[in-house]
Amino acid sequence: MNEIAVLVLNYTFEPLHFTNARRAITLLLSGKAESVEASPRIVRSPSMTMTLPAVIRLAVYIRKPFLDRVAFNKKNILRRDGYTCQYCGRRGERLTVDHVVPRSRGGETTWTNVVAACLGCNLKKGNRTVDEARMTLIREPAHPRFLFSVLRHPHAHSFLDSWRKYLVTAL
Numbered sequence: 001m002n003e004i005a006v007l008v009l010n011y012t013f014e015p016l017h018f019t020n021a022r023r024a025i026t027l028l029l030s031g032k033a034e035s036v037e038a039s040p041r042i043v044r045s046p047s048m049t050m051t052l053p054a055v056i057r058l059a060v061y062i063r064k065p066f067l068d069r070v071a072f073n074k075k076n077i078l079r080r081d082g083y084t085c086q087y088c089g090r091r092g093e094r095l096t097v098d099h100v101v102p103r104s105r106g107g108e109t110t111w112t113n114v115v116a117a118c119l120g121c122n123l124k125k126g127n128r129t130v131d132e133a134r135m136t137l138i139r140e141p142a143h144p145r146f147l148f149s150v151l152r153h154p155h156a157h158s159f160l161d162s163w164r165k166y167l168v169t170a171l
Helices: 021-029 074-080 119-125 148-152 156-167
Strands: 005-009 015-020 033-044 049-058 095-099 114-118
Touching: 005 021, 005 156, 015 021, 021 033, 021 049, 033 156, 049 156, 074 095, 074 114, 095 119, 114 119
Parallel strands: 005 049
Antiparallel strands: 005 015, 033 049, 095 114
């Protein structure tokens, strides 16, 4: 049950984050949140039965600074690139990151210069530019859109319809 994601909305119906089912039920039972959209799943205990929420709304407004950027880290680079090597198209979990313009040649560690690469392509390219290594990029690296990872959440397919109307303004 803990791996089931629940969308958490602020009091003003703005999407805040995802939480697990256990935390969502705790927030509901303590009166700190209300269920906005129900999922088809049922949760039972010895004393009660309730529908598992897909979307909950907090009972109080939470001030959260607006972040117009996605954190730059390896996990988000792999997410942006769909866990696919940007040189050969190989998919998988054993990927690393590669600087398109090597750092030794003045390349910066930014969204527009770093891509996901398999170990073989990373070794093949080495300390050369893409042209020098006679390789091509599948897609030019770019700064990801805000909240890009929402639709790639592992359980997004289960609740996407109930989440869509709350996320459409955020995407």
